[in-house]
Amino acid sequence: MRAAYVGEPSTADPAGAVLVGDVPAPVAPDGWVEAEVRAGALNMHDVFTLRGIAKPAGDGPHVIGSDAAVVHNGQAFVVYPVLPADNAAGRTVTHATLLPDAGHGMLAERVVVPHAHLVPKPAGLSWEEAACLPTAWLTAWRMLFTKAQAGPGKLVLVQGAGGGVATAATALAVAAGATVVVTSRSAEKRERSLALGASAALESGARLPQLADIVVETVGPATFEHSMLSTRAGGTIVVCGGSTGFTAPLHLARLFAREVTVSGSTMGTLEEFRDLVAFVDGHGIRPAVDSTADLADAGRQVGRMLAGDAFGKLCVRVS
Ligand SMILES: NC(=O)c1ccc[n+]([C@@H]2O[C@H](COP(=O)([O-])OP(=O)(O)OC[C@H]3O[C@@H](n4cnc5c(N)ncnc54)[C@H](OP(=O)(O)O)[C@@H]3O)[C@@H](O)[C@H]2O)c1
Numbered sequence: 001m002r003a004a005y006v007g008e009p010s011t012a013d014p015a016g017a018v019l020v021g022d023v024p025a026p027v028a029p030d031g032w033v034e035a036e037v038r039a040g041a042l043n044m045h046d047v048f049t050l051r052g053i054a055k056p057a058g059d060g061p062h063v064i065g066s067d068a069a070v071v072h073n074g075q076a077f078v079v080y081p082v083l084p085a086d087n088a089a090g091r092t093v094t095h096a097t098l099l100p101d102a103g104h105g106m107l108a109e110r111v112v113v114p115h116a117h118l119v120p121k122p123a124g125l126s127w128e129e130a131a132c133l134p135t136a137w138l139t140a141w142r143m144l145f146t147k148a149q150a151g152p153g154k155l156v157l158v159q160g161a162g163g164g165v166a167t168a169a170t171a172l173a174v175a176a177g178a179t180v181v182v183t184s185r186s187a188e189k190r191e192r193s194l195a196l197g198a199s200a201a202l203e204s205g206a207r208l209p210q211l212a213d214i215v216v217e218t219v220g221p222a223t224f225e226h227s228m229l230s231t232r233a234g235g236t237i238v239v240c241g242g243s244t245g246f247t248a249p250l251h252l253a254r255l256f257a258r259e260v261t262v263s264g265s266t267m268g269t270l271e272e273f274r275d276l277v278a279f280v281d282g283h284g285i286r287p288a289v290d291s292t293a294d295l296a297d298a299g300r301q302v303g304r305m306l307a308g309d310a311f312g313k314l315c316v317r318v319s
Helices: 044-051 127-131 133-146 164-175 187-195 221-229 252-257 270-283 295-307
Strands: 002-006 018-022 032-041 067-072 075-079 082-086 092-098 110-114 118-120 155-158 179-184 200-203 212-217 231-239 261-264 289-294 313-317
Touching: 002 295, 018 295, 032 075, 032 127, 032 133, 044 295, 067 110, 067 127, 067 133, 075 127, 075 133, 118 270, 127 133, 127 289, 127 313, 133 164, 133 212, 133 270, 155 164, 164 179, 164 212, 164 270, 164 313, 179 187, 187 200, 212 221, 221 231, 221 252, 289 295, 295 313
Parallel strands: 155 179, 155 212, 179 200, 212 231, 231 261, 289 313
Antiparallel strands: 002 018, 032 067, 032 110, 032 313, 067 075, 075 118, 082 092
16 A cells, blocks of 8 residues: 655655655554545654654554544544553553554555544545644644633634644634734735634734733744743743744743743643544634645655745645
8 A cells, every 4th residue: 555654764854754655554453443544634743753753663664644534434534643652650641642653654545543533524624624633733722722721701822823733723712712813924824814713913023912811832932932921910821842942941030920821732632632523513614724735745745844834734635
């Protein structure tokens, strides 16, 4: 079967490390089922794998991709992409390892997944729109609604508006009744965020007219100081990653004097994923897809992600 997989990991050229070709079909362990992948989406985690930072289990070839919309027994599903794992302290956590890290990447014609991870695909979504939900959208969901209480009366600041997690956070927070302000380096992305329902779209680093209750922080050092300056007393900054790096200055006096909470967040539970899918379906939300390429061009999509020009998710049509 055809798949996109890691050739020689490369720090300098992760897009060039993507190979597309035949790999052995996966075998379903007990409790897992086979499914045909219709579409997938890419994430920074795939770049970490292609750079050799994230190391999948097994001998390979290591198929990339955490996100898939699939067909199983003639029915359409999206795949919850996280496997439980033991953390460093030996305590089982409910959302830890991504399927590709366990040797079960999703950018392949056929995949195997735990049966319980199949969640019915909303009929109103295209295959590629549905494929956006597992990683970026689940992450945004947990950031907004588990780690913070986004909803009516809340002002949510979304930094780096064009990102996969950021576009999800904007759309979800708007649908939940929050007021959303975004920042972006790009005038075009600011314009497109307004079309997603943001009330205001500012240049990165610009002063907010009013301090935010909740900040969705995915950018890291380039925006973190601005996030601290933009949070009201008692507000929450939720951090899930750092597109510009992982070390940022923290103004301690602002943190304690204003009693700001900085909260880390990673992916989400199966229950959160089901809630997300139902919410997207119920509100008729359509994930922002930057572009969709054929499986043969998966490496080009990785390159587009690294270029930083995309608005929304980079998708791949598989079959
Ligand atoms: N913890 C988790 O479970 C989890 C899950 C998903 C993602 N993540 C992490 O979250 C981060 C974002 O992921 P993503 O998928 O949303 O990435 P993405 O789609 O590549 O988006 C990154 C965004 O960051 C902004 N950005 C990049 N460079 C910037 C700069 N110099 N100044 C200001 N903004 C800049 C860009 O916004 P503008 O172009 O609009 O300015 C861009 O749209 C990554 O670090 C990823 O690894 C973590």
